[in-house]
Amino acid sequence: MRQLELRHIHAFVCVARQLHFSRAADELGIAPPSLTKLIQEAERLLGVRLFHRTKRSVALSAAGHAYLAEALVALDHLARGEERALLAERGELGRVEVGYVASAAYAGVLQRSVGGFRAAHPGVDVSIREVPMDTVAAMLGDGQLDAAYVRPPLPLADGIAAVTVHRDRFVLALPADCPLAASAERIKPAQLRDQCFVLPEQEAPTFEVARRGRFTPRLGPRPGTLASVLARVSLGGMVAVVPHTLAECVALPGVVYRDIAGKPIASEIALAYRKYEKAAAVNAFLAFARAG
Missing domain, CATH: 3.40.190.10 (Periplasmic binding protein-like II)
Known part of the structure; x- marks a missing residue:
């Protein structure tokens, strides 16, 4: 069964706005007979008369008034749908x-x-x-x-x-009561030989410190998040190798930060x-x- 098409709706709305077939045909860029045929098809498919037409005037029928309100809403939805599709295509939706x-x-x-x-x-x-x-x-x-x-x-x-x-460097997180924390100097990797290390998720820097200090690290817990790592350090007895960004924005009671001597370990x-x-x-x- 044939259904109303978008071209019928555009033609109807244009005539409803102009209330003049010739002007509406000019706006649509089609011949007046073609426009008349579209309106007649729309009326036949809908089963109602959309316009009252005489030789001198065109007026919307009651059915035309009712249909116009819904047609305008439908066209608005379609226009917004097209806009959203374009936004999605451009990655803006x-x-x-x-x-x-x-x-x-x-x-x-x-x-x-x-x-x-x-x-x-x-x-x-x-x-x-x-x-x-x-x-x-x-x-x-x-x-x-x-x-x-x-x-x-x-x-x-x-x-x-x-x-x-983002590029940064690693530093040491030490318990405040650790003897190494009393030094304002950079901590040499070899000085950490006897320390127990809390391991963050990224453990490679800890093993790099041990490699530079020529010792096998004594490993403590792996608590997961950096906040958990610092909490373990704050309780004393263990140290950790953490990103320098923590020293700039996380001040935890019982924890001090010190630089590592030698070439920076990239973070x-x-x-x-x-x-x-x-x-x-x-x-x-x-x-x-x-x-x-």
Whole structure:
């Protein structure tokens, strides 16, 4: 069964606005007989008379008045639908799931990228959540996350890539009553030989300190988040190798920070993502985050 088409609705609305077939035909860019045929088809398909026509005048019928209100709403919905489709195509509409490790927030990386992107793309819903670093690759792979701020090195599965977005250095977190904390000098790795180390999620810097000091580190607990690591240090008896950003923004009772002597141990934050991302909103976020 044939149904009313969009061209019929546009023709009807144009005539209803002009109340003159010739002027409406000019506006639509079609011949008056073609417009008349469209209106007649619309009336036949709807089963009502839309206009009262004489040789001198055109007026909406009661059915025409009723249909016009709904037709205008429908056209408005279609126009907004087209606009939203274009916004989605340009990455200005959609949803992005972002994971992060705490140090990305401590360093301000999360705030700059997510906050800046939200301001520039108000139509995109950006959801954030702190995640354990060892789950990131799997969460990206199965679509739970679209992007994640992590600390390299991190094993990446096929199809997952990462780019460095922030560079810093590692420092020592020491209990305030530790003899080493009394020194204002940089702590040499060899001086840490007898210490017990609390391990953050990113354990590589701890082993680098031990390598430079030529000792095998005595390892304590692995509490997970950096906040938990610092809490263990504050209780005394253990030290930790942590990002310098913590020294700048986290002051915990019983914890002092000291630089490590020698060449700085690089501390980086990277943005991990799917290599072959198809979602326009996600690609827009990745481009913004990489540029920042």
